[in-house]
Amino acid sequence: MNIIETMIYPILYPDTIIGVVAVILVKIALVLGVTMLHVAYATYFERKVIGHMQVRMGPMRVGYHGLLQPIADGIKLFFKEDLIPAAADRTVFQLAPIVMLFAAMSSLAVIPFFDGFIIADINVGLLYLLAMSSLGAYGLVMAGWASNSKYSFLGGLRSSSQIISYEIAVGLSLVGVMIMSSSLNPKEIVLAQQQHWYGMYLFPQFLGYFIFMVGAFAETNRTPFDLPEAETELVAGYFVEYSGMRFSLFFVAEYVGMIVMSAIAVTCFWGGWSIPPIFIKVIPPLAAVPGIIWFVLKIYIHVFLFYWVRATLPRYRYDHLMALGWKVLIPLALLNIVVTAIIKFMN
């Protein structure tokens, strides 16, 4: 245990009910605050990274190398007029971005950021994550339907079929991890990975990891699977009628979704807040590094992967997307489960 963790421990385990509630509220505020800050700068780095990959500078005007750009964008979006189309279903139209952001944000509750820091340590954490990620589809579908516009509607239809299809692959890809760790609790899964010298399920579950990441791109509507918002075909897809703050809620939800998917990948396949025990054996001082540093670094690697793929791959065609999901990823995930189960049974 290092200095930061010894300071935090007494706060993490209080005795009274008020203390428990206060600690949970503080944790929620902390997690939401840090995540929102990350979301703001994730937009900045996305533009920077893709800019440099395409041999241009990206945002440069606001602040040093455009560092204040997210703040300027935030102010602009906040003061923009909130337009609601006359033919729209007002209530559903207004609810849609909130539902989407809620689904993305509530997933953060069961993610173990480092040893002992988790808002809700529940036994079915992994299932909870799957449940919340499937709720995100409602935001898209509601937005697509309520806008009463053909582009939005097509985007909503595409997203509902896309998310339902890829959810199955994502769920099945995590079953291998569940079998290996004999648990659905994210914290236990991280601890189970530390039992192995390689310390990450990435190696025995490489197939599961690959399927999970492809599914994660589809579930967050990122390129190459951004068909629900495909700007060249559908203008902006399901959120074409949104403006100002409601538009930015969709934007924030997409980035939180990206961070959540990265966090699930890190927890289930990259050993969460820990590093492989063999590293610590070779270089002992590494044990003193706080777990949160490793966790955040691993998240950054995954978020960078999202940018990298966006700058590299063109968009899939819709029937190809469905064929890939149903005919390739789901059978592969099932194969992964069978092989993992047999190996587990033999040992």
Added chain:
Amino acid sequence: MLPILFFLYHAVVIIALSVVIITRRNPVHSVLWMLVLFFHIASLYLFLNAEFLAAVQIILYAGAILVLFLFVIMMLNIKHELNADICIGEWPIGVAIGLSVMTLVILGIGKFSHGPMGQASIEAVKAETHTKALGRVLYMDYLFPFEIASIILLIAIVGAIVLAKKEKASGG
């Protein structure tokens, strides 16, 4: 006291939501209210320490089945639905059947008695975690009936695909 309040809240809200769902003119609104209903049902499962069932309730019903509902209903011509009569002509028969079933249930509730206690007490389930306890029962004690149920579902899926797939001309 707290458990009773918790249960009362859910009982009242679930009944109210059911009424709201069937009285909406707009079918998309009905489906969205149903989503709220499913959350309350999941919450009741949590209240019974059945965390696995609660999660599966959301994943399957809210995440898959209801999205498919929404998918189909969004294709309907809502303008036509909005002008349709809210009740069909035979509503008195429906009310009569509903009331008689309700009387039966109310009469029946008084006759309920506790069944014999099983192995899975609350403490046992808590110690083992609900997912493991459920898995043990399903895959060890009742493996055969479970597999039969899954084969029936598989037949239904194959049947649906056969019905939906139109016969194509040779080679098509």
